[in-house]
Amino acid sequence: MSLQSAPAHILLAVDLIELLENNDLPADTVLKALTLVQQDYQHKLSREQMSGSGNHDERRPISR
Numbered sequence: 480m481s482l483q484s485a486p487a488h489i490l491l492a493v494d495l496i497e498l499l500e501n502n503d504l505p506a507d508t509v510l511k512a513l514t515l516v517q518q519d520y521q522h523k524l525s526r527e528q529m530s531g532s533g534n535h536d537e538r539r540p541i542s543r
Contacts, residue, residue, distance in 0.1 A: 482490065499509050
Protein backbone atom coordinates (compact mmCIF):
# COMPACT_ATOMS: atom_id res chain seq x y z
CA MET A 480 0.00 0.00 0.00
CA SER A 481 1.37 3.42 -0.93
CA LEU A 482 1.02 6.35 1.40
CA GLN A 483 -1.16 8.17 -1.11
CA SER A 484 -3.88 5.57 -0.65
CA ALA A 485 -3.41 5.20 3.11
CA PRO A 486 -6.19 6.19 5.52
CA ALA A 487 -6.02 9.65 7.13
CA HIS A 488 -4.90 8.29 10.52
CA ILE A 489 -1.89 6.55 8.94
CA LEU A 490 -0.87 9.72 7.11
CA LEU A 491 -1.18 11.71 10.32
CA ALA A 492 0.90 9.16 12.24
CA VAL A 493 3.65 9.29 9.60
CA ASP A 494 3.65 13.11 9.72
CA LEU A 495 3.81 13.12 13.52
CA ILE A 496 6.64 10.59 13.61
CA GLU A 497 8.60 12.62 11.07
CA LEU A 498 8.04 15.84 13.02
CA LEU A 499 9.15 14.25 16.29
CA GLU A 500 12.19 12.56 14.77
CA ASN A 501 13.30 15.74 13.01
CA ASN A 502 13.29 17.56 16.34
CA ASP A 503 15.50 14.89 17.94
CA LEU A 504 13.50 14.77 21.15
CA PRO A 505 14.14 12.22 23.91
CA ALA A 506 11.79 9.25 23.71
CA ASP A 507 10.51 9.71 27.28
CA THR A 508 9.60 13.35 26.55
CA VAL A 509 7.73 12.33 23.39
CA LEU A 510 5.82 9.57 25.17
CA LYS A 511 4.80 11.87 28.02
CA ALA A 512 3.60 14.48 25.54
CA LEU A 513 1.72 11.88 23.49
CA THR A 514 -0.03 10.68 26.64
CA LEU A 515 -1.29 14.22 27.24
CA VAL A 516 -2.36 14.55 23.61
CA GLN A 517 -4.21 11.23 23.76
CA GLN A 518 -6.00 12.23 26.95
CA ASP A 519 -6.99 15.56 25.42
CA TYR A 520 -8.38 13.93 22.28
CA GLN A 521 -10.20 11.26 24.32
CA HIS A 522 -11.98 14.06 26.17
CA LYS A 523 -12.72 15.85 22.90
CA LEU A 524 -14.15 12.65 21.42
CA SER A 525 -16.32 12.09 24.49
CA ARG A 526 -17.68 15.65 24.28
CA GLU A 527 -18.39 15.24 20.55
CA GLN A 528 -20.18 11.94 21.11
CA MET A 529 -22.28 13.41 23.92
CA SER A 530 -23.28 16.41 21.82
CA GLY A 531 -23.75 14.41 18.64
CA SER A 532 -21.47 16.78 16.76
CA GLY A 533 -18.74 14.31 15.86
CA ASN A 534 -16.74 15.38 12.84
CA HIS A 535 -14.89 12.25 11.79
CA ASP A 536 -14.28 12.46 8.08
CA GLU A 537 -11.56 9.87 7.49
CA ARG A 538 -11.35 10.92 3.86
CA ARG A 539 -10.20 14.43 4.67
CA PRO A 540 -6.73 14.91 3.20
CA ILE A 541 -3.86 15.82 5.45
CA SER A 542 -1.77 18.67 4.14
CA ARG A 543 1.73 17.75 3.17
